[in-house]
Amino acid sequence: MKPAPFEYFAPGTIGETLELLSRYGEEGKILAGGQSLMPLMNLRLARPRVLIDINRLTSLEYIAHGADGELAVGALTRQRSLELSPAVKERNPLLAAAMPLIGHFQTRNRGTVGGSVVHADPAAELPAVSLALGAELSVKNERGERAIPAEDLFTGLMSTAIEPTELLTEIRFPPWRWGSGWAIEEVARRRGDFAMVGAIALIRFDGGDLCQEARLVLFGVGDRPLRAARGEQVLQGRRPEPRIFAEAAAAAAEELDPISDVHASAEYRKDVAACLIRRALQTALLRREQVTR
Ligand SMILES: Cc1cc2nc3c(=O)[nH]c(=O)nc-3n(C[C@H](O)[C@H](O)[C@H](O)COP(=O)(O)OP(=O)(O)OC[C@H]3O[C@@H](n4cnc5c(N)ncnc54)[C@H](O)[C@@H]3O)c2cc1C
Numbered sequence: 001m002k003p004a005p006f007e008y009f010a011p012g013t014i015g016e017t018l019e020l021l022s023r024y025g026e027e028g029k030i031l032a033g034g035q036s037l038m039p040l041m042n043l044r045l046a047r048p049r050v051l052i053d054i055n056r057l058t059s060l061e062y063i064a065h066g067a068d069g070e071l072a073v074g075a076l077t078r079q080r081s082l083e084l085s086p087a088v089k090e091r092n093p094l095l096a097a098a099m100p101l102i103g104h105f106q107t108r109n110r111g112t113v114g115g116s117v118v119h120a121d122p123a124a125e126l127p128a129v130s131l132a133l134g135a136e137l138s139v140k141n142e143r144g145e146r147a148i149p150a151e152d153l154f155t156g157l158m159s160t161a162i163e164p165t166e167l168l169t170e171i172r173f174p175p176w177r178w179g180s181g182w183a184i185e186e187v188a189r190r191r192g193d194f195a196m197v198g199a200i201a202l203i204r205f206d207g208g209d210l211c212q213e214a215r216l217v218l219f220g221v222g223d224r225p226l227r228a229a230r231g232e233q234v235l236q237g238r239r240p241e242p243r244i245f246a247e248a249a250a251a252a253a254e255e256l257d258p259i260s261d262v263h264a265s266a267e268y269r270k271d272v273a274a275c276l277i278r279r280a281l282q283t284a285l286l287r288r289e290q291v292t293r
Pocket residue numbers: 029030031032033034035036037038075076101102103104107110111112113114115116117118119121123124125126162166167168169192193194195
């Protein structure tokens with residue numbers, strides 16, 4: 001199928017883009033990599049009257065790191081650029097590890113970091129990683145700029161706190177906590193498919209061997225990426241070992257209320273979620289970096 005008719009703009013500056021977004025509001029849609037929006041338009045599941053193509057805004061394509069170790073990524077940065085960046089690999093190993101799990105290298109060549117986060121597919125990797133890492137997003141409209149913490153961003157199925165008149169410009173990932181354990185695990189039907197279920201584990205240790213803080217995020221099991229607060233509580237202050245991991249995984253899965261669909265039943269998703277959390281915690285422990293920077 002072909003898309004419904006639309007008007008097309010390709011602004012050359014952020015100012016022009018914001019003016020167009022303000023002029024067309026709900027009727028306008030930003031086109032970034034087009035890897036999600038174009039299929040939706042071709043199927044006529046999305047019928048924007050106006051497309052605002054931001055691919056000329058090259059000032060939004062960058063990976064920058066602050067002196068404190070923060071990683072700032074322009075919204076139009078291609079997923080493949082993050083994947084291939086030695087600096088990302090070195091400074092944020094979880095973010096780097098998530099990249100090859102997103103679709104195929106062809107889709108990552110076009111797909112942008114901002115597009116993936118705004119599209120907010122509940123089974124997508126980047127929204128889940130942003131939540132796990134406590135990222136912060138900058139959005140602009142004609143009246144100014146505001147910051148949105150990732151934990152406030154996802155408001156429901158494929159919906160975010162970003163207004164139709166706002167442009168996402170940057171995503172900032174806080175400095176990596178060296179000495180942390182981390183892992184991302186997922187199950188998908190075929191390589192390159194969206195995850196049926198995915199799990200991220202981050203563990204920070206105290207000076208000794210106890211878990212000081214844990215972050216567990218699940219994706220593909222709800223209407224948005226989810227923090228597993230009960231699972232995290234189980235780990236806090238405990239010695240990381242298989243028995244505790246199993247307890248945390250069971251608590252995390254208990255909180256879930258996934259849907260059944262053609263890909264998997266709700267029960268199966270819960271079982272897989274528990275299994276992936278356990279596996280992610282085990283890998284995180286093994287991967288605990290000894291490096292202190
Ligand atoms: C075959 C295939 C397999 C895929 N597999 C996966 C997968 O396993 N995991 C996964 O996460 N994704 C997957 N995807 C989706 C892919 O990652 C998309 O690239 C991504 O979801 C959207 O990024 P985009 O730049 O293409 O955005 P677009 O499709 O251009 O836009 C997506 C949405 O975001 C909005 N938007 C984009 N940029 C901005 C901005 N800067 N400010 C405000 N709004 C904006 C658009 O208006 C639109 O609503 C797959 C896609 C394909 C085609």
